[in-house]
Amino acid sequence: xxxxxxxxxxxxxxARSVGADEVAAAVRSAADRPIRVVRNGSRGMLWLEPLVExxxxxxxxxxxxxxxxxxxxxxxxGMLDGGDHELRLGLVDExxxxxxxxxxxxxxxxxxxxxxxxxxxxxxxxxxLRRALERTPAEVVEEVTASGLRGRGGAGFPAGIKWxxxxxxxxxxxxxxxxxxxxxxGTFADRMLxxxxxxxxxxxxLIAAYAAGATEGYIYIRSEYPDAIDTMRAAIDIAHAQNxxxxxxxxxxxxxxxxxxxxxxAYICGEETSMxxxxxxxxxxxxxxxxxxxxxxxxxxxxxxxxVLTLAxxxxxxxxxxxxxxxxGVERSRGTQVFQxxxxxxxxxxxETAFGISLGELIxxxxxxxxxxxxxxxxxxxxxxGAYIPASDLDLPMDYEAFAAAGAMVGHGGIxxxxxxxxxxxxxxxxxxxxxxxxxxxxxxxxVGSVRGVEVVDRIIAGEDRDTNLDLLxxxxxxxTDGSLCAMGGLTPLPVRSAMRHFSEDFLARDAxxxxxxxxxxxxxxxxxxxxxx
Amino acid sequence: xxxxxxxxxxDRVRAIVxxxxxxxxxxxxxxxxxxxxxxxxxxxxxxxxxxxxNISRADVHGVITFYHDFRKAPAGRTEVRVCxxxxxxxxxxxxxxxxxxxxxxxxxxxxTPGGDVTLEQVFxxxxxxxxxxxxxxxxxxxxxxxxxxxxxxxxxxxx
Ligand SMILES: Cc1cc2nc3c(=O)[nH]c(=O)nc-3n(C[C@H](O)[C@H](O)[C@H](O)COP(=O)(O)O)c2cc1C
Ligand code: SF4
Ligand code: FES
Numbered sequence: 001x002x003x004x005x006x007x008x009x010x011x012x013x014x015a016r017s018v019g020a021d022e023v024a025a026a027v028r029s030a031a032d033r034p035i036r037v038v039r040n041g042s043r044g045m046l047w048l049e050p051l052v053e054x055x056x057x058x059x060x061x062x063x064x065x066x067x068x069x070x071x072x073x074x075x076x077x078g079m080l081d082g083g084d085h086e087l088r089l090g091l092v093d094e095x096x097x098x099x100x101x102x103x104x105x106x107x108x109x110x111x112x113x114x115x116x117x118x119x120x121x122x123x124x125x126x127x128x129l130r131r132a133l134e135r136t137p138a139e140v141v142e143e144v145t146a147s148g149l150r151g152r153g154g155a156g157f158p159a160g161i162k163w164x165x166x167x168x169x170x171x172x173x174x175x176x177x178x179x180x181x182x183x184x185x186g187t188f189a190d191r192m193l194x195x196x197x198x199x200x201x202x203x204x205x206l207i208a209a210y211a212a213g214a215t216e217g218y219i220y221i222r223s224e225y226p227d228a229i230d231t232m233r234a235a236i237d238i239a240h241a242q243n244x245x246x247x248x249x250x251x252x253x254x255x256x257x258x259x260x261x262x263x264x265x266a267y268i269c270g271e272e273t274s275m276x277x278x279x280x281x282x283x284x285x286x287x288x289x290x291x292x293x294x295x296x297x298x299x300x301x302x303x304x305x306x307x308v309l310t311l312a313x314x315x316x317x318x319x320x321x322x323x324x325x326x327x328x329g330v331e332r333s334r335g336t337q338v339f340q341x342x343x344x345x346x347x348x349x350x351x352e353t354a355f356g357i358s359l360g361e362l363i364x365x366x367x368x369x370x371x372x373x374x375x376x377x378x379x380x381x382x383x384x385x386g387a388y389i390p391a392s393d394l395d396l397p398m399d400y401e402a403f404a405a406a407g408a409m410v411g412h413g414g415i416x417x418x419x420x421x422x423x424x425x426x427x428x429x430x431x432x433x434x435x436x437x438x439x440x441x442x443x444x445x446x447x448v449g450s451v452r453g454v455e456v457v458d459r460i461i462a463g464e465d466r467d468t469n470l471d472l473l474x475x476x477x478x479x480x481t482d483g484s485l486c487a488m489g490g491l492t493p494l495p496v497r498s499a500m501r502h503f504s505e506d507f508l509a510r511d512a513x514x515x516x517x518x519x520x521x522x523x524x525x526x527x528x529x530x531x532x533x534x
Numbered sequence: 535x536x537x538x539x540x541x542x543x544x545d546r547v548r549a550i551v552x553x554x555x556x557x558x559x560x561x562x563x564x565x566x567x568x569x570x571x572x573x574x575x576x577x578x579x580x581x582x583x584x585x586x587x588n589i590s591r592a593d594v595h596g597v598i599t600f601y602h603d604f605r606k607a608p609a610g611r612t613e614v615r616v617c618x619x620x621x622x623x624x625x626x627x628x629x630x631x632x633x634x635x636x637x638x639x640x641x642x643x644x645x646t647p648g649g650d651v652t653l654e655q656v657f658x659x660x661x662x663x664x665x666x667x668x669x670x671x672x673x674x675x676x677x678x679x680x681x682x683x684x685x686x687x688x689x690x691x692x693x
Pocket of ligand 2: 439488490
């Protein structure tokens with residue numbers, strides 16, 4: 001009897017969205033000798049999904065993108081021995097896309113079986129938690145502060161400083177809440193981490209809980225992520241059985257209970273105070289700060305609120321020490337960021353690398369330019385509230401302060417690429433529409449201003465009193481920036497104004513026959529409006 | 535409401551509430567439970583929840599209406615959610631949505647007259663490198679062009 005060959009077919013929902021389940025089934029039924037199919041997370045090379053990997057003596061050989069109908073041919077070509085085929089990519093770890101990265105937070109994603117305890121521990125899992133438990137909470141806070149780790153949810157607040165506030169707050173009951181609402185278009189790293197390495201998030205939350213003195217935690221996952229919800233719930237059950245959760249964790253005196261809560265389709269619930277209201281079972285109305293959640297958070301108790309990636313970076317920081325993390329990056333942006341290449345991009349997916357890489361390197365070298373093959377015209381970084389950056393500014397380094405200085409934001413690291421068929425007046429209109437749709441309604445500039453904003457852009461597009469309406473739009477933006485309680489209303493002007501500033505030609509009156517094209521410029525003859533060919 | 539249940543709506547709602555006993559801030563999990571059981575959140579549950587949770591009817595109503603997920607009426611047999619997030623827009627999501635509307639003869643948020651299909655918009659499904667993205671009956675699909683969408687809807691209909 002030969003030992004079964006291990007074949008990896010991702011269970012990540014992006015891979016499933018293009019047929020990974022069907023491919024896994026085809027491999028299982030057509031294999032002519034014993035195989036073991038592991039449903040791993042995705043390596044993040046999403047244009048190659050479904051990416052099938054075969055474990056060989058030399059390492060894991062990849063094939064992709066594989067369609068179910070390719071499976072017979074692949075097996076005939078000797079895929080189970082790493083045989084040659086036009087879909088054969090070679091050793092996955094040696095592919096330029098992988099070699100060019102510095103995977104810390106995503107070290108295990110795509111490599112291991114997400115729900116295998118053995119895999120987790122064999123690949124360095126729990127080392128960070130064990131090292132933390134050997135130290136005092138204050139020492140852990142000190143180490144995380146020294147690493148320079150900043151919040152990955154958008155605002156970039158230093159994680160250690162937040163934890164210190166909670167640690168020093170008095171009270172028998174404190175919480176750790178993980179923000180897994182990931183509402184920004186162009187972002188999917190939280191989802192992939194939860195689906196691909198859920199124990200890592202649990203370990204990060206445990207370390208946060210130990211450091212801050214919290215005994216109860218919640219992961220607030222958006223309802224649009226059913227696979228992530230299922231995987232996290234399954235991981236929590238397994239962690240309980242391992243005594244990684246519950247009482248006396250790993251033989252220490254630490255207790256921690258962890259629960260998954262599911263959002264209900266409200267973008268604003270990603271704002272931390274809105275999320276806390278939602279966790280309390282209320283409407284997701286944004287709270288005025290102060291008090292800050294660190295002092296008065298969930299049910300008024302001291303609460304650590306951190307993004308998935310922030311918390312999932314902590315085990316590595318604790319395992320390898322602050323210095324190793326802090327040694328990466330530039331200026332005040334330390335460590336690595338998990339960038340997400342999205343939209344009209346030839347090679348979309350996850351690029352984890354030190355801060356400081358330029359936007360252009362990410363888009364052109366990793367991403368291979370647009371998926372349509374047309375020139376890049378605009379890039380939106382940081383989600384729906386992020387600025388549109390023109391193709392001429394792609395030398396901008398990915399660094400919180402450099403982006404802020406350029407009137408843009410890194411946010412959650414989502415990079416959405418548009419080709420030259422994009423109509424930037426329409427994108428400005430959408431920013432206002434989105435704000436009108438998703439505003440929590442507490443303040444007038446946001447709630448009413450955004451509705452007015454849509455009307456004004458419509459008039460500009462229709463060519464009515466262009467100059468007056470452009471001034472009006474500018475005034476509305478100012479009102480929203482100055483008069484909004486949170487960044488929803490406060491930052492919606494960022495995409496709108498950046499579109500007006502960098503792409504003013506799109507805001508020129510267009511003639512009646514040209515409603516669908518790009519105003520002021522001829523519509524390219526071959527403008528592709530469908531998706532790029534797979 | 536589905537036939538074949540001998541329990542009244544009130545009893546079924548109370549059972550869902552009981553299943554979440556001891557959970558902090560349990561209104562959202564309960565509402566998700568109700569939507570899973572009935573397919574939507576009927577107005578009739580408001581007084582029951584208000585009484586069970588000891589909060590005002592206005593509060594319950596306020597929560598239900600705040601969140602896009604909670605439906606006021608049952609969806610069609612097939613629920614199609616087309617992503618309109620920016621990353622999907624960059625690869626033709628607006629065209630895809632327009633196609634779906636034309637094809638089904640409904641606008642966003644509506645159900646076809648026979649109750650076959652409900653068309654919804656959604657802002658990001660976390661599949662932004664493989665857009666346009668669509669969810670059909672809770673299942674995610676990537677790189678969905680107009681033809682693929684027609685096929686997916688036909689397949690869902692045949693089930
Ligand atoms: C409108 C709005 C939406 C937000 N959405 C998210 C989100 O989806 N996920 C997230 O982690 N943070 C989001 N944030 C940021 C949170 O308010 C908060 O800063 C973050 O969760 C803190 O965690 P961190 O310090 O680890 O980043 C959002 C903020 C605003 C204003
Ligand atoms: S800015 Fe908008 S989303 Fe934020 S609190 Fe005000 S109304 Fe709510
Ligand atoms: S924008 Fe459509 S899946 Fe993210």
